[in-house]
Amino acid sequence: MTPHLPPHASLRWNPARGEWLLMMPEEVVVLNETAASVLALCDGRRGLAAIVSELETEYEGVEEAQVEELLRGLAGQRLVELR
Amino acid sequence: MTIPAPLGMLAELTHSCPLHCAYCSNPVELVAGTDELSTAGWVSVFAAAAALGVAQVHLSGGEPLRRRDLPELSAACRERGLYTNLITSGVGLTGERLAALAVDHVQLSVQDADPEGAARISATRTWRQKLAAARVVKERGLPLTVNVVLHRHNVDHVESLVALAERMGADRLELAHTQYYGWALRNRDWLLATAAQVRAADAVVRAAAARLAGRIELAYVSPDLHTGWPKPCMDGWGRRQLTVTPSGNVLPCPVADLLPDLTVENVRYRPLRAIWYESESFNRFRGTDWMREPCRSCPRRDVDLGGCRCQAYQFTGDAAVTDPACRYSPHRPLVEAVLGAAERSVGGPPGHRRR
Numbered sequence: 347m348t349p350h351l352p353p354h355a356s357l358r359w360n361p362a363r364g365e366w367l368l369m370m371p372e373e374v375v376v377l378n379e380t381a382a383s384v385l386a387l388c389d390g391r392r393g394l395a396a397i398v399s400e401l402e403t404e405y406e407g408v409e410e411a412q413v414e415e416l417l418r419g420l421a422g423q424r425l426v427e428l429r
Numbered sequence: 430m431t432i433p434a435p436l437g438m439l440a441e442l443t444h445s446c447p448l449h450c451a452y453c454s455n456p457v458e459l460v461a462g463t464d465e466l467s468t469a470g471w472v473s474v475f476a477a478a479a480a481l482g483v484a485q486v487h488l489s490g491g492e493p494l495r496r497r498d499l500p501e502l503s504a505a506c507r508e509r510g511l512y513t514n515l516i517t518s519g520v521g522l523t524g525e526r527l528a529a530l531a532v533d534h535v536q537l538s539v540q541d542a543d544p545e546g547a548a549r550i551s552a553t554r555t556w557r558q559k560l561a562a563a564r565v566v567k568e569r570g571l572p573l574t575v576n577v578v579l580h581r582h583n584v585d586h587v588e589s590l591v592a593l594a595e596r597m598g599a600d601r602l603e604l605a606h607t608q609y610y611g612w613a614l615r616n617r618d619w620l621l622a623t624a625a626q627v628r629a630a631d632a633v634v635r636a637a638a639a640r641l642a643g644r645i646e647l648a649y650v651s652p653d654l655h656t657g658w659p660k661p662c663m664d665g666w667g668r669r670q671l672t673v674t675p676s677g678n679v680l681p682c683p684v685a686d687l688l689p690d691l692t693v694e695n696v697r698y699r700p701l702r703a704i705w706y707e708s709e710s711f712n713r714f715r716g717t718d719w720m721r722e723p724c725r726s727c728p729r730r731d732v733d734l735g736g737c738r739c740q741a742y743q744f745t746g747d748a749a750v751t752d753p754a755c756r757y758s759p760h761r762p763l764v765e766a767v768l769g770a771a772e773r774s775v776g777g778p779p780g781h782r783r784r
């Protein structure tokens with residue numbers, strides 16, 4: 347699995363809102379912190395294992411199965427593409 | 430209820446436009462050029478919007494390219510981290526012009542699948558300029574949405590419209606049935622499709638969506654009058670979006686100034702933040718407390734929020750009733766009468782918008 351953002355989507359920090367947003371044509375999605383930190387690593391190069399090990403440098407108790415589940419959920423909402 | 434910060438702003442930079450679409454939702458009383466906000470006026474609107482939490486600005490109109498200061502205006506958006514979407518007829522969008530703009534996405538309107546049909550609805554000949562505009566957008570590597578407003582005279586061409594969007598290199602295709610405000614309301618009897626036309630178009634869209642999956646994202650806006658299911662107007666009044674008109678009026682939805690008793694606020698006289706959070710107009714239909722029956726006890730109330738307030742007003746004279754597009758509305762017969770007339774005959778020639 348090598349997740350990447352949908353074409354023409356970009357992740358932006360919005361200082362006025364204090365929130366991470368996924369910007370897409372015609373749509374803005376407000377992300378929670380967990381989703382944002384995972385999506386920030388979905389660059390189409392890192393595989394699942396690489397994403398998990400990056401997350402481990404910042405957070406404690408990261409589980410690969412949980413990250414995968416989160417990614418599948420986000421893919422279901424079309425906020426990330428898995429491949 | 431805590432009031433959320435807005436996410437999107439529609440900036441109607443000017444009402445001036447080289448086209449004269451009979452379906453245009455702009456008001457029949459268009460704002461004159463002399464009443465438009467200045468460059469500095471718009472720049473401060475963008476700054477205030479960004480400070481309020483707005484993330485995405487739709488630069489629209491009229492035709493936004495008619496503003497010579499569009500490069501400065503788009504740059505002001507980018508400086509403040511706003512994602513900018515240029516909504517354009519494409520007329521005047523040369524490679525040189527686009528290179529000077531700070532935009533993240535372009536939405537290009539197309540009137541029909543062939544030059545004759547397009548000329549008939551817009552009373553102008555702009556076919557080649559639109560093809561050229563699509564080309565320069567793709568050459569710059571920007572995402573392109575092609576937008577088509579559907580009505581009686583082009584709804585049978587959906588298949589060819591999809592092919593045209595493919596030829597243009599669209600990333601998204603929006604096929605949106607006409608919403609009846611402004612010039613479109615005036616021309617409603619000429620624009621309304623028949624039930625059979627809508628059914629046929631629905632089927633073509635379903636097949637096209639399956640065929641395009643993974644290549645072009647197809648967004649289809651069904652005709653609420655025909656389906657009997659109202660649209661969730663603006664995703665909620667004063668919840669996610671605001672509109673600023675060419676003269677600086679600030680509206681909960683692009684056409685809300687048609688409500689005669691709404692106190693319309695203006696950025697020249699009141700800060701955007703105060704307008705969003707405190708004004709009577711933005712609070713009028715926030716949340717669901719304003720709802721009456723049948724909406725109040727309906728399981729769909731959080732899905733469609735009782736439909737469009739402006740359409741409720743246009744049909745009944747009361748903006749607080751259930752949208753008459755709704756199959757459960759006691760005013761639904763008013764809609765049936767309009768649809769019935771469209772089944773029997775097509776209304777007289779359209780009044781094309783001016784300016």
Ligand SMILES: C[S@@+](CC[C@H](N)C(=O)[O-])C[C@H]1O[C@@H](n2cnc3c(N)ncnc32)[C@H](O)[C@@H]1O
Pocket residue numbers: 446452453454455489490491492493516517518536537538576577578605606607608609610613
């Ligand atoms: C008012 S136009 C202004 C921008 C530009 N002149 C254009 O037409 O693309 C903004 C958008 O609204 C769409 N539109 C106009 N009238 C409409 C109507 N009655 N119902 C639904 N969409 C409409 C246009 O196709 C366009 O995508």
Ligand code: SF4
Pocket residue numbers: 446447448449450452453454455490491492518538551782
């Ligand atoms: S819908 Fe047509 S007439 Fe209206 S602003 Fe756009 S291009 Fe101009």
Ligand code: SF4
Pocket residue numbers: 659723724725727728729730731733734735736751752755756757758
């Ligand atoms: S009654 Fe109101 S809430 Fe129920 S479907 Fe109709 S408009 Fe929506």
